[in-house]
Amino acid sequence: MADDSSKPACNWWFSTVVVVDLTLLQRLVGRLFCVVILLAVAGCFSTNPAMHTVSVDKRSHHVVIRYVRANDTLYSIGKKFGVDYRLIAKRNHIHYPYRIYVGQRLYINRTAPGHHDLTAEKIRRISTPYRSVHKKIKHKRIHKKRVRKSAHLAKARGYKGRLIWPVKGVVTSKFGPRGSRMHDGIDIGAREGTPVHAAASGQVVYADSRLSGYGKLIIIRHAGNLFTAYGHNSRMLVKKGAHVRAGDVISRVGHTGRATGPHLHFEVRRGSTPVNPLAYLPR
Ligand SMILES: [Zn+2]
Numbered sequence: 001m002a003d004d005s006s007k008p009a010c011n012w013w014f015s016t017v018v019v020v021d022l023t024l025l026q027r028l029v030g031r032l033f034c035v036v037i038l039l040a041v042a043g044c045f046s047t048n049p050a051m052h053t054v055s056v057d058k059r060s061h062h063v064v065i066r067y068v069r070a071n072d073t074l075y076s077i078g079k080k081f082g083v084d085y086r087l088i089a090k091r092n093h094i095h096y097p098y099r100i101y102v103g104q105r106l107y108i109n110r111t112a113p114g115h116h117d118l119t120a121e122k123i124r125r126i127s128t129p130y131r132s133v134h135k136k137i138k139h140k141r142i143h144k145k146r147v148r149k150s151a152h153l154a155k156a157r158g159y160k161g162r163l164i165w166p167v168k169g170v171v172t173s174k175f176g177p178r179g180s181r182m183h184d185g186i187d188i189g190a191r192e193g194t195p196v197h198a199a200a201s202g203q204v205v206y207a208d209s210r211l212s213g214y215g216k217l218i219i220i221r222h223a224g225n226l227f228t229a230y231g232h233n234s235r236m237l238v239k240k241g242a243h244v245r246a247g248d249v250i251s252r253v254g255h256t257g258r259a260t261g262p263h264l265h266f267e268v269r270r271g272s273t274p275v276n277p278l279a280y281l282p283r
Contacts, residue, residue, distance in 0.1 A: 062110040067103060074098045081108050161282040163199035164246055166230060167253060167264045175276040184274035185229065185267030192234055192262040194253040198244040199228045199266075199281075207240045214265065215257025218250055231265035232257050 066077060074094065078085030089098050092106050100106070166188070173187035198220055205227075206219035214231035218238065221227055234254025244250060255262045268277040 064108040064110055066106045066108055068100045068106060070102055072100065072102075074100055077106065077108070081110060083108055083110060159280050161280075162226075163228065163268065163277070163280040164197065165281055166197050166199050166228075166266055167194055169194075169264070171278075172263060175274070175278065182274075185231075185265050186277050188264045188266060190253045190262065190264060192252075192254055194262075195249040196230055196233065196251040196253060196264055198246055198248045198250050199268075200226070201245045202228075202243075204238050204240055204242045204244060204250070207236050207238060207242075209256065213258040215259060216251070216254065217257075220244060220250075225271050227267075227269040227271075229265075229267035229269070231267070232259040232263060234262075 064081065066081070068077070074085040074088055075098075078088050081088075085098070088106060088108055089095070091109055094100065167190045169188040169190040171186050172189040173183060175183060175186050177183070196218075200220075200222045202220040202222035204218060205221045206217065206229075209216045211217055214229075216231075216233040216236050218230045218233065218236055219227055220229075230251060232253075232255055233251040234256065235252040236250070237252070238244060238248075238250045253262050253264050259265070266277055268275050268280055
């Protein structure tokens with residue numbers, strides 16, 4: 001409370017009664033006590049723009065209240081207190097271009113003892129990754145939302161669970177590129193002779209072993225230009241032209257054609273285009 005260049009200037013709401021009291025107090029006790037009493041009794045913190053700082057210990061932070069003086073800038077105040085001016089701006093809800101006015105009350109969070117080596121540069125470095133991490137999380141959330149949305153759309157289109165598993169077994173080879181070639185279906189491992197079921201209702205359009213590599217092959221046409229194919233069978237139990245219902249036994253698992261062991265090669269095609277059977281099968 002050293003600067004006595006200006007007289008107390010209270011807020012507009014401060015009653016004249018208190019101002020009168022103030023004058024009396026000034027005469028009687030002096031400026032220093034006046035200010036203290038004003039703070040205690042009236043809670044009027046902006047009585048004197050020239051007033052020095054008031055410190056309050058708050059948890060690990062040392063909160064300082066500072067009143068803006070003539071020629072002060074946020075930067076100069078920050079520099080004086082060793083705090084990044086942007087942190088002061090944030091703490092006091094001051095936005096760019098950081099205009100401040102004489103007599104304005106500023107709260108300054110000084111770092112706790114032992115942390116005073118946190119320079120503005122360090123704070124910047126610490127706070128920057130935080131911001132980018134925060135951004136990443138937000139992005140991830142949006143991405144997740146999109147994936148969920150597309151999965152929801154696929155479900156809405158009714159692909160998933162549209163077919164039933166032709167054989168209960170483990171998928172030993174997935175749909176997609178396999179070495180230099182495309183694997184147009186999935187391989188389901190099963191014992192020789194295991195019953196193979198029609199994946200959906202439809203008509204058998206092919207039941208033969210003339211197609212190279214597939215061995216004894218059955219192809220069924222379903223509604224919506226959807227086809228399913230069952231390869232490497234040991235026995236075929238339906239003929240071309242037969243109408244089948246979902247779940248009907250159409251053949252037995254084997255290893256005819258180009259197959260190293262007994263398994264079902266199962267394909268799904270939309271028209272002539274092979275699609276991933278797993279997108280159509282229930283989990
Ligand atoms: Zn295969």
